Amino acid sequence: MELLRFDNLVAVPWRNGGGLTRELAVHLDGEIHPEFLWRVSMATVGGPGPFSRFEGIDRTIAVLEGEGIVLASRDSKIALRRGSDPHSFAGETPIDGSVISGETTDLNVMTRRGYFTHIMKRIVIGEPLAIEVQCDEMMIVFNGEVDIEALESRLSARPLDTLTGLKRGTRLRLLPSAWEEVFLIELSRAPA
Template identity: 45%
Template structure:
């Protein structure tokens, strides 16, 4: 189990050079864009335009801040993502472009290498204690807003944009919000 503080995240350029990404976690540690098995990051999107293409990668996008974004993925119907919409999954190697709804956004990107790893992303708005089930593999709990307290894990407290990275050793994590809190739970498993 590791606490990942927002102040310590690594900032790096987008693959297409159009902006920057804040890397929360990557596996294996230190892996580059063409080598990771999985990667969780945030990006500030300042303008409309094409997304970077990642061969053999599956991706899930969620809006953390801002009004939202409209995604056009290949020949599929356009998808409107806002801070309250469900996370949206799509193949990262399909041509994808985005249009901002009303100004810049910050998004959460979860990417896994097809054939090696799988992932799911869940948004939880909590005001009472909850138990979060993890999976064999890795689970990341990102505190989007509010504060999250983990009393059974050494009294860990997460502030906004801090993350708890959990291995397969903790099947259930009790979370207590300090006030109304929104969490993103990312579960990553090995592909069958």
């Protein structure tokens, strides 16, 4: 278990200059596939542009900061704002994104179809929450101040910090300072 501080994450500029990506975790296995099997990241989006296409990838996105982002595909247009439920889509879908106003920071989860699946849940907690990990691996992204009790340790998360390395059977308690938003990311191997 490790608490990643947002301020310590390396920001990598996009090739098109439209934003920055901070990678939270990635699962690689070159014997199975030459590219990632799953990846979790945060992106700060400053302007409009097409989303990168990822063949065979399932994606989910949620807004952490800013006014939000509009995702437009051939068939639909959806506005994601802070407080919206996460939105899932196929990585090969052509999507154009545009920020509603100013910069927006979003949370992205990608899993390679046939190898891994994922679920991203947005919850708001105002009292202690006990969690027992039921998937292969879980990550928790905090959008508020929350203390974490696990085993005999206690950590304090700040907005945009991420708790990683939570394996099946891990038990922990989240202790929010007020009503706080957290995102639970559940990663599981796909059934054979």
